[in-house]
Amino acid sequence: MARSLPDLRCWVPFVLWVTALMIYMSLVWVQSYVVLGIKNQYLFVLGNIATQLAFVAIREIFGAMPLEWFMGDQHMDLSMLWNLGYSAMCSTMSDWIFPGIPTDAAGLTSTAGIIGMNFAMGWYQFREAKDLSSILVNFLNSICDVVSGWAFLWIFIYNAFGPNQHVIYIISDFTTRQKLDAITMILINFSINTMKLAMMFRAAGSKYDSEMKTALKVFGLTAMRRWYWLVMWLLVSTCCACGACMVMMHDGMDFSFTFKQWYGTWPFVSSHHHAK
Numbered sequence: 067m068a069r070s071l072p073d074l075r076c077w078v079p080f081v082l083w084v085t086a087l088m089i090y091m092s093l094v095w096v097q098s099y100v101v102l103g104i105k106n107q108y109l110f111v112l113g114n115i116a117t118q119l120a121f122v123a124i125r126e127i128f129g130a131m132p133l134e135w136f137m138g139d140q141h142m143d144l145s146m147l148w149n150l151g152y153s154a155m156c157s158t159m160s161d162w163i164f165p166g167i168p169t170d171a172a173g174l175t176s177t178a179g180i181i182g183m184n185f186a187m188g189w190y191q192f193r194e195a196k197d198l199s200s201i202l203v204n205f206l207n208s209i210c211d212v213v214s215g216w217a218f219l220w221i222f223i224y225n226a227f228g229p230n231q232h233v234i235y236i237i238s239d240f241t242t243r244q245k246l247d248a249i250t251m252i253l254i255n256f257s258i259n260t261m262k263l264a265m266m267f268r269a270a271g272s273k274y275d276s277e278m279k280t281a282l283k284v285f286g287l288t289a290m291r292r293w294y295w296l297v298m299w300l301l302v303s304t305c306c307a308c309g310a311c312m313v314m315m316h317d318g319m320d321f322s323f324t325f326k327q328w329y330g331t332w333p334f335v336s337s338h339h340h341a342k
Contacts, residue, residue: 079148086128086152090159091312093120097163098236107172114176115183117163122187125156129203146202146285147293151300153207157214158308160184164251165222165236166244181255184211185262192266198281201274205282208263214305215256221309222252233315 101113129149163180167173188208195201225234226245232238237245270279289297 079151082128082131083148083151083155086124086155087307087312089124090121090155090308093117093124094159094162094313098166102166110172111176111179114163114167115179118160118180118183121156121160121163122184125152125207128152129207146199146206147289147296147300149203150206150210150297151304153203153210154214154301154304155308157207157210158218158305161215161218161222161252161255161309162236162313164255165240165248167248167251169247177251177254181258184255185258188259188262189265192269198278201278201282202285205266208259208266210301211259212256212263213301215252215259217301217305218309219249219252219256221305223249225310225313230314234310235313235315237313238315 097114097117101110101117104110104113129152160180164177167176188204188211191200191204192208195204222237225231226237226240226249240248270282274282
C-alpha cells in the first residue's frame with residue numbers, strides 16, 4: 067500500500083488533465099451553441115468575454131494545486147510540466163471562441179474584449195509574481211499562448227480547408243468568409259500574445275535580480291535539454307487533442323448529442339438493422 071501511493075500521485079495529474087479537457091469542451095459547446103445564439107448585443111459581448119474568463123479561471127485553479135500533492139512528491143521540477151499541459155489546453159481551447167464570431171460591432175467588440183482581457187490579466191500577473199514558482203507559471207502560460215496559438219492557427223486552417231472540413235463540428239457549417247474571419251481573429255490574438263511575451267522577456271532583465279534570473283535560466287535549459295521530448299510531445303498532443311480530435315464528428319465527439327455519425331455502428335444499431 068505504501069508503494070502504491072506514489073504511483074497514484076503520479077497518475078492523478080493525467081486524470082486531472084482529462085477532467086480539464088472535458089470542462090473546456092463543455093465551455094466550447096456553451097459558447098458555440100448558446101452564446102453565439104444570443105440576440106441581445108450586450109449579452110452577446112458579455113457572454114463571449116465571460117467564456118474566456120471561465121477558461122482562464124479553470125487554468126488558474128488547476129495551476130494553483132500544490133505540486134507536492136501529486137507528481138511533486140517524486141520530482142518537483144518535472145511536476146511543473148503538468149502545469150504546462152493545463153496551460154496549453156487553455157490556450158488552445160480558448161482559440162475556439164473566435165470561429166463563428168461575426169464581424170459586426172458586437173462581434174468585433176467581443177474579439178477586442180477577449181484579446182484585451184487576456185493581455186491585461188497576463189501582464190498584471192507578470193507584474194505581481196514574486197516567488198520563483200509563480201514567475202515560472204506565468205511565463206509558461208504566456209509561452210503556451212504563443213506556441214499553442216501558432217499551432218492552433220495551422221490546425222484550424224487544415225481543418226477549415228482540408229479534406230476533413232465536412233466532419234469538423236463548428237467548421238462544417240461555415241462559409242469561406244467565416245473561415246477567413248476566424249483565421250484573422252486567431253492571427254491577431256497570436257500576434258498580441260507574442261508581443262506580450264516579448265515585453266515580458268524584455269522587462270524581466272530589469273525586474274529580477276541575478277539569482278532569480280539564474281534560476282529561471284536553469285529551469286528553461288533543463289526543460290529544453292533534459293525534458294525536450296516530454297515538452298514537445300506534451301504540447302503536440304495537447305494541441306492536436308484540443309484543436310482537432312475533440313471536434314471531429316467521426317471521432318465520437320458528438321456536440322449535437324444525436325449520434326448521427328454513429329448510426330449503423332454498435333451499440334447504436336437498431337433492432338430492425340439487427341434483424342437483417
